Amino acid sequence: MDSHDRGQRLLGAFLAGELSSADARRWDEHLLACEQCWRAVREDRAGRQAAQLLRQPAPPGLADRVAFAVELTAAGTIARQRPRHGMRVRWRWLAAAGALAAAVAVTVAVLLPGGHESGTMPAAVAAVARYAQTVPPARHPGPGPGRPGAPVEVGHPVTLAAGGRQMVLRVWRLGDVEAVVAISTEPFAMPARAHGVTGPGMAWTARLGSIGLYCRNGHTSELVAAPVPETQLAALAARLPPA
Amino acid sequence: MGADHRAFLEATLPHLDVVYQVARRAAGDGQDPEDLVQETYLRAYAAFGSWRGGSTRAWLAAICLNAARSEARRRRRRPWEVPIRVPLDALPMARADGGQDTADVADVVIAGLDAQAVSRGLAQLPEPQRVCIVLMDVAGYTAAETAQVLGCPRGTVLARVHRGRRRLAQLLAEAGVSHGQP
Numbered sequence: 537m538d539s540h541d542r543g544q545r546l547l548g549a550f551l552a553g554e555l556s557s558a559d560a561r562r563w564d565e566h567l568l569a570c571e572q573c574w575r576a577v578r579e580d581r582a583g584r585q586a587a588q589l590l591r592q593p594a595p596p597g598l599a600d601r602v603a604f605a606v607e608l609t610a611a612g613t614i615a616r617q618r619p620r621h622g623m624r625v626r627w628r629w630l631a632a633a634g635a636l637a638a639a640v641a642v643t644v645a646v647l648l649p650g651g652h653e654s655g656t657m658p659a660a661v662a663a664v665a666r667y668a669q670t671v672p673p674a675r676h677p678g679p680g681p682g683r684p685g686a687p688v689e690v691g692h693p694v695t696l697a698a699g700g701r702q703m704v705l706r707v708w709r710l711g712d713v714e715a716v717v718a719i720s721t722e723p724f725a726m727p728a729r730a731h732g733v734t735g736p737g738m739a740w741t742a743r744l745g746s747i748g749l750y751c752r753n754g755h756t757s758e759l760v761a762a763p764v765p766e767t768q769l770a771a772l773a774a775r776l777p778p779a
Numbered sequence: 780m781g782a783d784h785r786a787f788l789e790a791t792l793p794h795l796d797v798v799y800q801v802a803r804r805a806a807g808d809g810q811d812p813e814d815l816v817q818e819t820y821l822r823a824y825a826a827f828g829s830w831r832g833g834s835t836r837a838w839l840a841a842i843c844l845n846a847a848r849s850e851a852r853r854r855r856r857r858p859w860e861v862p863i864r865v866p867l868d869a870l871p872m873a874r875a876d877g878g879q880d881t882a883d884v885a886d887v888v889i890a891g892l893d894a895q896a897v898s899r900g901l902a903q904l905p906e907p908q909r910v911c912i913v914l915m916d917v918a919g920y921t922a923a924e925t926a927q928v929l930g931c932p933r934g935t936v937l938a939r940v941h942r943g944r945r946r947l948a949q950l951l952a953e954a955g956v957s958h959g960q961p
Binding site for chain 1: 783784787788792795796799800803804813816817820821824825893894897898900901912913916917918919922933934937940941943944945946947948949951952
């Protein structure tokens with residue numbers, strides 16, 4: 537075996553991370569004498585380092601989004617629907633996969649852990665917050681069509697059943713924020729850590745993780761969930777269309 | 780929620796980040812990597828009952844690539860294909876020296892990297908090399924896992940990734956030298 541062949545064998549073992557200590561010593565000696573292998577190693581390392589620049593962490597919320605989609609599928613409450621024109625279907629279209637017609641809301645049963653009021657968060661409130669957690673940040677911020685700052689509805693309404701009640705969920709985009717609005721004929725129970733808000737009806741605010749919650753109970757109750765501070769929720773809710 | 784669904788998420792969600800790395804590079808033009816990740820997980824969940832075990836993340840990567848290919852076929856386009864060939868001399872690379880065309884490739888590459896330039900350079904590689912680099916260097920799969928994903932011998936993977944890395948370094952360096960940026 538000549539020097540070049542031995543160098544190629546050592547190079548292969550080096551790249552595979554399989555150099556024995558004796559081979560590693562021979563490899564080091566070989567590199568000092570072989571310009572070709574030295575260059576190969578240098579370029580290999582440079583290419584690897586360059587490629588590693590492309591690493592990018594998964595966006596926050598993607599895990600929740602995926603888990604939510606799997607949970608819905610597991611619950612057997614929606615059928616997976618392949619888009620007619622590609623996979624560029626955002627999560628909310630999947631969440632509303634049963635929405636075969638724009639004006640028809642689907643009925644989706646969200647099975648929360650235990651399916652009952654758990655801990656200090658009522659199941660219906662937790663379901664809305666969880667739904668809101670799957671909403672990714674708006675990718676194309678802006679007011680959209682209509683007058684500047686006007687809320688733009690995203691996707692189709694979805695009907696959720698949680699905690700033994702049904703509610704209709706809609707997603708609205710306001711600038712760079714997307715808010716989930718749950719509408720129910722029954723009042724939303726106030727979580728243990730919520731704060732009452734002065735004003736008409738029985739209003740309260742609360743926080744669940746990154747999601748702020750603002751509720752206006754009345755003849756028709758609304759629960760707004762969005763990734764904004766609680767202090768901004770009332771103003772945000774005021775910009776939304778009436779239920 | 781069934782127990783299998785919880786078991787599935789426990790087994791697979793820890794690998795979301797590496798699947799996302801693969802999806803970002805595998806998603807074709809017009810495909811959203813996040814949609815591809817979600818599609819991957821839904822396909823994996825559907826197949827979870829018949830999954831025989833092994834490397835979970837290798838299994839997920841294979842599903843991700845298949846999902847991307849399916850979508851690309853549906854669109855009559857091949858995955859891993861760059862819709863527009865970007866001239867290499869457009870890559871914003873820095874020169875490593877004062878203008879010598881014989882500058883060391885590795886030095887030139889390391890001196891002026893940015894992710895966008897690397898992404899364009901990577902797109903110039905043959906698909907087999909590109910896939911191996913994405914799986915090993917971008918997503919962090921081992922050579923054995925990559926071999927499992929691609930269904931080829933580990934030695935083949937090592938050879939491809941080595942050739943691909945060298946070619947990538949050379950392309951970036953050539954671009955940097957020819958571009959003439961200080």
